[in-house]
Amino acid sequence: MPDVLLATFALMPDGEPGGDLLPKALADRGITAEWVRWDDPDVDWAAADLVAVRSTWDYHRRLPAFLDWARRVERQTLLLNGAEVFAWNADKTYLAELAAASPGLPVIPTAPVDDETLVDGLGAAFARWGTVVVKPRTGAGGVGLVVADRLDDPRLDGLTPAPWVVQPLVADIRVLGETSVYVLDGRAVAQVDKAVAGEGAQDEVRVHEQYGGSSRVVAADPERARTAEAAVAAARELRGADLAYARVDLLPYDGVWAVSELELIEPGLYLDVDPANADRFADLVAARLR
Structure with missing residues (x-):
């Protein structure tokens, strides 16, 4: 074995x-x-x-x-x-819990909705944020993500089964993209920047390759690295857990890079984009086995 x-x-x-x-x-x-x-x-x-x-x-x-x-x-x-x-x-409402527990940590606002609260919840979200993103509370890979700006928006026909979370649409993702920072043993070790599809996909806000997005390795930005490390530290304190690895996804929101996802289950290492992550993860495993 x-x-x-x-x-x-x-x-x-x-x-x-x-x-x-x-x-x-x-x-x-x-x-x-x-x-x-x-x-x-x-x-x-x-x-x-x-x-x-x-x-x-x-x-x-x-x-x-x-x-x-x-x-x-x-x-x-x-x-x-x-x-x-x-x-x-696995439940994306952790973002609201993380934000409440760490007031200084920039986090994309997140509100839960289900079948019973859908109309009122979406109405409040539209009034607060205008255009919103609705996604499954438990989901991955951008599957089931819907963008809408009113209750009779036909795009809401694409909703997956409840429950969901609703968030403001971060329109700047189309220009500035999304950043993923890898945090191993509490330290930011690598950064991958992701962009949405280019011309011909003006409405797309997902950066995943299956939707035409692209990824590239970049030098770590100190501000984003600090935010990613702070997010992992806040989650560690909140859960009282040893968080060996994390990928922190960040979006440009309200003038700062804010946490949009804190991936603690199965974040891809983007080994085909950044092969050095294999050595970084191997070092983490070796340290745990000592």
């Missing part, structure tokens, strides 16, 4: 894009590692010294089963970040 199991899902048995780099980086540190499906019944999780959730990119569709699995695993071995952190982070 390898020292480390890297959890993925059925459609990506070899892990995230560039995933071959991670076992190699761990091997350079004398650590054996293997990609395995999180829902594979034949995996002996207890035989591994450490489990790292990496590309379990179906968890949002199977959340109860995924959390049950995570709780079983952490009873048997070391699971980075841990099941209760996963449960908290």
Whole structure:
């Protein structure tokens, strides 16, 4: 049995894009590692010294089963970040909780809505912010994101099943893009800047590649690095948890870079964009195994 199991899902048995780099980086540190499906019944999780959730990119569709699995695993071995952190982070209302607990931390305003509160909640959001983004409370990859500016907006026909969160549309994402900062062991170690699709996709606000977005490695911006580290520190204090890894997504809002997502479950390392993240993550794992 390898020292480390890297959890993925059925459609990506070899892990995230560039995933071959991670076992190699761990091997350079004398650590054996293997990609395995999180829902594979034949995996002996207890035989591994450490489990790292990496590309379990179906968890949002199977959340109860995924959390049950995570709780079983952490009873048997070391699971980075841990099941209760996963449960908290899977519900995007954590952003409102984070903002309330850390008044000095810039966070994109976030309000919950469900079927019963949809009309009143959206009405209040339109009055406060104008154009808004509605997205599933548990979701990933931009799936189900809807932009709307009035209650009879036909785009709301595309809503996924409740519940949702509603946020102001950050229009500057079309110009300034989104930033992802990787925070390992509490320290910002890398930055990837992402842009929405170019000409011909004026209404698109998602930066994911499947929607025409693009990503590039850039030198870390000190302001964004400080905000990302502060967000992870605030979450660590709020949850009383050891947060080994995080990806903090930031958007330009109200004159500052504000937290739009704090990814603590399975943030892709963008290994195909920034191969050096394999060594950074391997160093983190090696430190946890000492």
